[in-house]
Amino acid sequence: MTDRAAIITGASSGIGLEIARVLGQEGHRLTIAARRPDKLEAAAEQLRAEGFEVLAVAGALQDEDAVARVVSEHRERYGRLDVLVNNAGVGSGAAVADIDTKRLDLQLGLNLRSTILFYREAVGLLREAGRQHRSALVVNTASITAKLGKPGLSVYAATKAGIVNWTASMHQELSAEGIKSTALCPGYVDTPMTDHAKGRVAAEAMMTPSDIAESVRFLLRVSPACCVPEIPFVRPGDPTA
Numbered sequence: 638m639t640d641r642a643a644i645i646t647g648a649s650s651g652i653g654l655e656i657a658r659v660l661g662q663e664g665h666r667l668t669i670a671a672r673r674p675d676k677l678e679a680a681a682e683q684l685r686a687e688g689f690e691v692l693a694v695a696g697a698l699q700d701e702d703a704v705a706r707v708v709s710e711h712r713e714r715y716g717r718l719d720v721l722v723n724n725a726g727v728g729s730g731a732a733v734a735d736i737d738t739k740r741l742d743l744q745l746g747l748n749l750r751s752t753i754l755f756y757r758e759a760v761g762l763l764r765e766a767g768r769q770h771r772s773a774l775v776v777n778t779a780s781i782t783a784k785l786g787k788p789g790l791s792v793y794a795a796t797k798a799g800i801v802n803w804t805a806s807m808h809q810e811l812s813a814e815g816i817k818s819t820a821l822c823p824g825y826v827d828t829p830m831t832d833h834a835k836g837r838v839a840a841e842a843m844m845t846p847s848d849i850a851e852s853v854r855f856l857l858r859v860s861p862a863c864c865v866p867e868i869p870f871v872r873p874g875d876p877t878a
């Protein structure tokens with residue numbers, strides 16, 4: 638699969654960086670995207686040092702123009718797209734009476750709207766890949782909170798539920814064209830995002846980014862006849878997180 642190419646958002650740390658590594662190992666040329674340029678470039682350097690070809694495109698991905706720029710720079714560089722990973726996300730906790738409009742809009746904009754815009758911008762390239770090998774793949778990082786809701790994290794959980802439902806629609810709309818869509822639904826993973834929770838749940842008791850990223854290797858290896866719309870990941874003894 639050495640000619641294949643992938644876009645991974647939120648790939649400057651945590652789950653996204655690990656998924657980028659797996660895609661590199663599986664023969665993909667990479668475009669990685671995230672918000673802060675310095676952190677993104679450091680991740681790109683790390684991946685290049687491991688032998689992968691990497692284009693880094695920084696931008697605030699709740700912004701429509703930034704989404705379009707990631708896809709067009711990727712198209713210019715590689716000319717094809719086999720795997721799209723919509724992984725950039727933010728979570729911001731608040732009780733319902735205290736929901737801040739800016740944080741509400743950022744979570745809706747980045748976690749949900751941006752994924753929809755990425756599909757719109759990338760679907761032409763994905764269709765070409767689907768025509769070639771019937772296994773173009775879009776992976777959307779949702780959350781176990783999508784399935785269960787979460788008090789105090791309700792906006793985040795609602796955006797992730799939106800992702801699961803959007804993924805199901807895209808599965809129905811595009812899978813016959815060889816474009817598969819999968820929603821990943823993890824509980825706690827040891828990344829910078831869960832630093833706030835590490836007083837309650839030890840880092841060692843959380844899943845690792847690699848636990849989640851290995852599922853992408855599996856998704857790449859199943860036959861064109863096999864679609865996996867959703868994968869939940871939970872910790873022993875705690876089906877909620």
Ligand SMILES: NC(=O)c1ccc[n+]([C@@H]2O[C@H](COP(=O)([O-])OP(=O)(O)OC[C@H]3O[C@@H](n4cnc5c(N)ncnc54)[C@H](OP(=O)(O)O)[C@@H]3O)[C@@H](O)[C@H]2O)c1
Binds near residue numbers: 781826
């Ligand atoms: N960790 C968990 O327990 C867990 C569980 C379920 C689901 N998830 C989901 O997994 C995904 C990855 O999170 P993670 O845990 O790996 O956390 P992370 O290490 O903090 O990674 C988040 C990534 O998203 C990027 N990002 C944040 N805001 C952005 C913006 N406005 N525009 C573009 N990129 C932005 C970050 O870049 P900057 O650092 O430059 O902002 C970073 O690359 C998220 O969608 C998250 O909701 C995480």
